[in-house]
Every structure is written in C-alpha cells, then in structure tokens.
Amino acid sequence: AFAREDTLARWSARDRGEASATALETRGGIAVPDAPRPRVEVRRVDPATGRSEVVAAGPIDDFAPSPSGRYLALVERGEGVAADDPLVQLAPTWRSRLRLVDLRSGADWRVWADRDVAANLLDWASGSDRLLAWARPDAGAWRDGDLWLVDAAARTAAPQLRGRLDPLGPDAFDLMTAVRATWMGEIPVVFAARPGQARRDWQAVRPDGVETLSARVPNPTPSLAGVAADGLMMVADGGVWRLRLGEGGRRLTPDDQVFARREARDPYAPQRQQLNAYPARDWAPVFDPSGGLWIVQADGARRRLTGQGGTAAWMSGTADWGVVTRRRDGVTRLSLEGPHEARILATANADLARVAFPRIVDVPHPDRLGRPASSRLFLPTDRPVERIRGVVVMTYPDSGATSGLYEPGVLFQGLNPLLPPGAGYAVLWAAMPDAPPLERAEAYARNIDIALDAAAAAVPGLPVDRTAVVGHSYGGYAALMVASATRRHRAYVSWAGPSEPAVMWGEFQGTERAALSDNLFLLYRAGWAETRQGGFGAPPWRTPEAYRAASPFYRADRFADPVLLITSDRDVVPMSAAEMMFSALHRQGKPARLVTYWGEGHWAFSPANLIDVDREIDAWLDRAFRTSTEDPRSASSRSATSSPSSPRP
Known part of the structure; x- marks a missing residue:
C-alpha cells in the first residue's frame, strides 16, 4: 500500500512539473x-x-x-x-x-x-x-x-x-x-x-x-x-x-x-x-487420526470432546471447550465443541457439498535418485479413465506431493490441482527432488517421466501420452527447464517462474522502486540465487557457466511446445522474467502467451483475477489437448526422449 501511494505521489509530482526522482547509493556495501x-x-x-x-x-x-x-x-x-x-x-x-x-x-x-x-x-x-x-x-x-x-x-x-x-x-x-x-x-x-x-x-x-x-x-x-x-x-x-x-x-x-x-x-x-x-x-489440544479432538492435561489426564470427523484445526478455547474448524467435502464449519455437545456456529462454502471433488490416488515410486517418494494423482469423477482429456503435471522441486493444501475446500492463491479435473483432466502432483544447477533441466524432466510412468502403472489407461507441465514460482521455473529438455509434453504453464537467474539476482521488486527507504528485500533475490533454491553459491560474475546452464532464457532455442507465461507487476519475481522469456520465444516464432495481472504480487488475491488465472490455464490446456484428443495419431509421434530442438512432427 505504501509503495502504491509513493508511486502515485511521484507520478503526480511529475505531472505538476515537480521533481519525482528516487535515489539510492551504496557505500562500502551499505545501501543509503x-x-x-x-x-x-x-x-x-x-x-x-x-x-x-x-x-x-x-x-x-x-x-x-x-x-x-x-x-x-x-x-x-x-x-x-x-x-x-x-x-x-x-x-x-x-x-x-x-x-x-x-x-x-x-x-x-x-x-x-x-x-x-x-x-x-x-x-x-x-x-x-x-x-x-x-x-x-x-x-x-x-x-x-x-x-x-x-x-x-x-x-x-x-x-x-x-x-x-x-x-x-x-x-x-x-x-x-x-x-x-x-x-x-x-x-x-x-x-x-x-x-x-x-x-x-x-x-x-x-x-x-x-x-x-x-x-x-x-x-x-x-x-x-x-x-x-x-x-x-x-x-x-x-x-x-x-x-x-x-x-x-x-x-x-x-x-x-x-x-x-x-x-x-x-x-x-x-x-x-x-x-x-x-x-x-498447561494443557494441549490435539487430534486423533479420525479428527477427534482431545484435551491432554499436564498430569496426563485426557478427554475427548464431541466434534465429529473432517479435517480439523483448533482455533481457540479452554481446557473444557474449543472453537474448531472442520472441513468435509469442501464445506467448512466453525463449531463450539465441549465434553457433551458440539454446536455449529457458522458454515462457509455450503454450496461445495454439491461439488464432485476429484478422486485422489497416492502414487509411491522411487525418485530419480532411488529414494522413496510419493506423487499424488487427482482424477475426475465424472468420466472413466479412457475419457480423461489429458494429464496435467504440477510440480515444485523438493516438495512433497501430499500436502494438506490440496484438500477439498482449502482456498489459496496459487495453483489448485483440484480445478483441472473439473474440466476433464487428471492432475499429477509430481514429487521431485531438486538438482544442482548444471543438471536441472534433464533431472527435472527425468523425474517427471518417472512419476508419470508410476501413475500409468497405478491407473491403467491413464493418458500419459497427452501431458502438460504447470508450475508456480520455483515450480514455474522447473516447468520452463523441462520445456527445454524434452518433447514429451504438449504445453507448459509458468506462473511467476524466474526465467533468468542472473536477472533475478539483481533486479528490484516493483514495490521497492518507489519506497527505497524500506529496502528490507534489497538482497532478497540475490540471496535466493546464491543460497536456498537458487543454489548457485556465488553471484553471476563468479560462476557464469552455472547461471547460464540453469537459465531457461539461455535455453530458449531448445523450446518447441507452447508456453503460457503469467506474471504480476508487484511480484517478488520481476515481470521481466516472463517478458524476457516471451520475447525470446517470439523472436524465434515459437508459440507463447503472456498474461500480466496488475496490482497483484506473487499470488493472485483478487477473486476476479483468481478466476481469470484458472480460465487462462484451462483455455491453454484445451488448445493444447484438442488436437491430440481428436486425432490419436498426433500423440504417437511424440516421445519422452526426442530432442527438444528437433523439428516438430
């Protein structure tokens, strides 16, 4: 909010003929x-x-x-x-x-x-x-x-x-x-x-x-x-x-x-x-596997309260009663639960009781390093397996695939694997270990292949020859890296994915530019690149070969399949990440679409924008899968091992 006000104030100053500059110096490594x-x-x-x-x-x-x-x-x-x-x-x-x-x-x-x-x-x-x-x-x-x-x-x-x-x-x-x-x-x-x-x-x-x-x-x-x-x-x-x-x-x-x-x-x-x-x-509220709420006292005495089932979370209360949220079939209820009765205080999303949520199948498999892993498959309930339009692979390196975020009725601002099954797709949330910068593209592609093969074995008839890869943030980066390493998939979606780590390293966030006195995240993206997810261990001028090898932008000549790029002007991942990738694909005559949400950050918070994101992704997938579902021969000409730079059949 402060950055927006500062921006508007500086624009207004310029319109009045006044100075509108901001300035930042660095002296001995200190930002001033x-x-x-x-x-x-x-x-x-x-x-x-x-x-x-x-x-x-x-x-x-x-x-x-x-x-x-x-x-x-x-x-x-x-x-x-x-x-x-x-x-x-x-x-x-x-x-x-x-x-x-x-x-x-x-x-x-x-x-x-x-x-x-x-x-x-x-x-x-x-x-x-x-x-x-x-x-x-x-x-x-x-x-x-x-x-x-x-x-x-x-x-x-x-x-x-x-x-x-x-x-x-x-x-x-x-x-x-x-x-x-x-x-x-x-x-x-x-x-x-x-x-x-x-x-x-x-x-x-x-x-x-x-x-x-x-x-x-x-x-x-x-x-x-x-x-x-x-x-x-x-x-x-x-x-x-x-x-x-x-x-x-x-x-x-x-x-x-x-x-x-x-x-x-x-x-x-x-x-x-x-x-x-x-x-x-000096007591603790805890839940048993059935969702039952218990109060455990410091002396070991324990008592089960009267709430019933669902995915539950403690909100507030005492050692005698608690206010609890319980989710079941997408409906969330706020209940007051005591030793003898439970009283519903409020109900949210009651209409979701009439929604058929996807059937969820856990798919255990070894990852590419041979370690035990588990992906999660979301299947539409309104059609048999042979009529599924395609498989949407969602991924985020180093993430588990069984997070409670993906339970029915949990609203969040990122990608939601519960939505594509409503349009007839299966969704595979692929468990994926991260990889060193020099190995990422091929490693990510290989791990998705493993997860898809395991899903095909778990659900015979699953159309793993009609796939798309979708990711948000670091998952969006992974999607772009996969797009540069394989021809197996029909389309890609990268939302807030950093396409060029060297630019990500130093570019300011949009909200910082007009409020330089609040430069808390001045080194946030540089820290991301050198440590944590980026993992480069040094700035770009020390290890340029690693930054280049792990940059989707510098691998743009290897892209062949359609890419949907989604960005926002207030994102911690700069808009230039998507804009540079789009420009690189446009320059080569390769299919891409760039959608920018103004006023949003790393996720979308506006309900209208959340709906629009889902519409954009659904339309992109529909376009990618329409030919393959109408003409089965088009899928047989693609393979997981074909070169991404080979001519499109």
Whole structure:
C-alpha cells in the first residue's frame, strides 16, 4: 500500500512539473537511500473513550508491551550494514536497536549502542518485567550473538548462553531461521544444541547451569503446544509430552495412540509472532487420526470432546471447550465443541457439498535418485479413465506431493490441482527432488517421466501420452527447464517462474522502486540465487557457466511446445522474467502467451483475477489437448526422449 501511494505521489509530482526522482547509493556495501524512513508512532488507546496518545515515535520496526503494562520494548532501525558473505537471503540490511520506554514516567533506555538485535525474538516473562532478546556485537556475525536477559526495572542486560548452547544449528541466520526461545515461568528456555552436537533440544537456562528438558523425546520439535510456569507441553513422535525440570521429558499419551497438533495460524502475522509466540497454558489440544479432538492435561489426564470427523484445526478455547474448524467435502464449519455437545456456529462454502471433488490416488515410486517418494494423482469423477482429456503435471522441486493444501475446500492463491479435473483432466502432483544447477533441466524432466510412468502403472489407461507441465514460482521455473529438455509434453504453464537467474539476482521488486527507504528485500533475490533454491553459491560474475546452464532464457532455442507465461507487476519475481522469456520465444516464432495481472504480487488475491488465472490455464490446456484428443495419431509421434530442438512432427 505504501509503495502504491509513493508511486502515485511521484507520478503526480511529475505531472505538476515537480521533481519525482528516487535515489539510492551504496557505500562500502551499505545501501543509503536519499529519503529517510517515515516516522512511525506507537499510540496508547483508551478503549472506553477512543482517545489516544503517542507514547513512542521514530524509525520503529517492532514493539512489544510488557505484561504489567509498564514498559514498552521498541526495535528501532539503525544505520545500514553490509551484507554477510556468504549472502543470507532474508538478512536485514540495517542495524536494529533495542529501546525500552517506561510508560509511567516517560523515561527511556537505549539498551545497547553497539549491539544488533534480531527481529524474531522479543519475549517478556509473564510474572516480571524481564525480556528475552538475541543480540550480536556490531563487529560480529549473528552466530557470535547471545541470548540476553534484559531487566527493565533494574536497567541491566546479561548474556545467558556464553557458548554453552548453539541455538542456530547448521542454518544461516536470517528472518526465517531464527532463535526459538521463551520463558518457563521465570526461567529462560531455548531450543538449542550442546556444543559439538547436531541434535537440538529444549534447554532450561539457569545461573547454575543448563538442563535438557526434552532429553527423552526421540525427535523434539521447536514448536510448543503450551507454556506454563512449571513446564512445557510438546507434541512430537505422535504423542503429547510434558517437559519439566528433573524429568527429561515424559510422554503423557499411550504409545499406541497417535495424536497430531493442528492449530490455525495467521500466515500474515509478523515472523516474530509466528516463530516465538507460544500458548500460555498447561494443557494441549490435539487430534486423533479420525479428527477427534482431545484435551491432554499436564498430569496426563485426557478427554475427548464431541466434534465429529473432517479435517480439523483448533482455533481457540479452554481446557473444557474449543472453537474448531472442520472441513468435509469442501464445506467448512466453525463449531463450539465441549465434553457433551458440539454446536455449529457458522458454515462457509455450503454450496461445495454439491461439488464432485476429484478422486485422489497416492502414487509411491522411487525418485530419480532411488529414494522413496510419493506423487499424488487427482482424477475426475465424472468420466472413466479412457475419457480423461489429458494429464496435467504440477510440480515444485523438493516438495512433497501430499500436502494438506490440496484438500477439498482449502482456498489459496496459487495453483489448485483440484480445478483441472473439473474440466476433464487428471492432475499429477509430481514429487521431485531438486538438482544442482548444471543438471536441472534433464533431472527435472527425468523425474517427471518417472512419476508419470508410476501413475500409468497405478491407473491403467491413464493418458500419459497427452501431458502438460504447470508450475508456480520455483515450480514455474522447473516447468520452463523441462520445456527445454524434452518433447514429451504438449504445453507448459509458468506462473511467476524466474526465467533468468542472473536477472533475478539483481533486479528490484516493483514495490521497492518507489519506497527505497524500506529496502528490507534489497538482497532478497540475490540471496535466493546464491543460497536456498537458487543454489548457485556465488553471484553471476563468479560462476557464469552455472547461471547460464540453469537459465531457461539461455535455453530458449531448445523450446518447441507452447508456453503460457503469467506474471504480476508487484511480484517478488520481476515481470521481466516472463517478458524476457516471451520475447525470446517470439523472436524465434515459437508459440507463447503472456498474461500480466496488475496490482497483484506473487499470488493472485483478487477473486476476479483468481478466476481469470484458472480460465487462462484451462483455455491453454484445451488448445493444447484438442488436437491430440481428436486425432490419436498426433500423440504417437511424440516421445519422452526426442530432442527438444528437433523439428516438430
């Protein structure tokens, strides 16, 4: 929203004959925008009168009030900082400083002048005005930091770990791989490993030493189902565990009874609240395989509530009742469930009860590396296998194929494999391991071949000679790489797929260009290319051969089959990725279509645009498969091994 306003303001300034420029400098690896970051205010609001007053102002990125209401912790933006080498994808490009404000007296305290505070941890103890934060020295890396206990009343800050624990593990520190820590009463607890060990456990940190709370848990998790003064609740290895001092972890549920934790979360909440916000309770709501809701108490007592079946998720409640969402046959119901009755509070998407959702078949098979994998096949229910129009292969490298995202009634903004079966297609969500940059095109194509062969064996008669490959984001990139490596498939769809990693490495996001003072993602795409999915390990000028080999754009001469390219002007993957690919295919006289959604980001949020995306894909598939369904001979002339640069039959 701010970027849109800034853009409109600059256009208006130009129309009035005024200067409309933005500027950004780099000095010693530090980005310096000409415009300062806008002033942010934190206000205290009286709910009875609606009156508010400013209690803090400045370049504030985050704040957290203490439970007593007396103190306010502020994370403020400091000076710029050069990126680490090797690059970390989501590392901020500025210092973050911690300031505490006494809301009674108005006095404030800048805790450090030479320490950088991590964005993911700002946790107050419930019974005292003491705060946990992770901070590093300005001259050091994040791994050189420590867990600090900040006492607001005493104005003291003391490191807690002093090298006794490693909470980071093998991961580089960024906004997505952060320290996990909270309070067990007045005792700090952190998910960390002992020196020299790979396994991380929940550790209690006390002045007299460190105690491993989850030592007896086979596979402890960084997620906690409950936090109380005398212990933690954790769901792991199919059971509910109690973590207390002196016990090392005690399983509260029988070994032969399997439970899972499914609690709704806000995907748009700040990362800090997603990573380090734990329920304050000494009980845990869990679900059995049938969808039954259970409340497990800290003493091991458990009780099944009255909700019935479906795919369920805990929303809110107490140890006696819960508000739960349950999905069945596409219909979502919000229910109030207690020990004796369940009451439906609201129903969403009731019309979906009349929709015939695809039949889902899990297809186990080894991947191209010989490891066990499982793809998922979605079959239309309105026709026999021999009348299926074609197979749409959806993929995303290194993804599992059985994600709950693809259950009926789950609405999301990406590709939905539940939709093409309604038009008569089968959808194969192909499990696919990633591959090194120099091997990707052929490796991706080979893995799709394996998944298709396994699907054909599982469902005889499946038309695996009439296929298209569809992907979003990194899946869209994979689709383009496959298009350059095989003639097996009739068409391709790439939505938000980065077609040229070297351009992806450095181009700004559309929302950044007009708001350079908020350059959080300045190095996001460079980090993507060098680390994580890109996996190139270095910038383009150090390994140009790898970038070129793994670039669909530089393999455009090998494309032969129709490609639908979908992009958006506010996407983190720049529009130029699709535009360059389209131009390359146009220059060669090869079939392609480019569709741009204005005002959208990496996904489509407008209902009209979501519908239009599906219409575009359906029309593209219809055009690709129409000839093959009318003339079976046209499919027999294609093969999985033919050269992509060979003449089209």
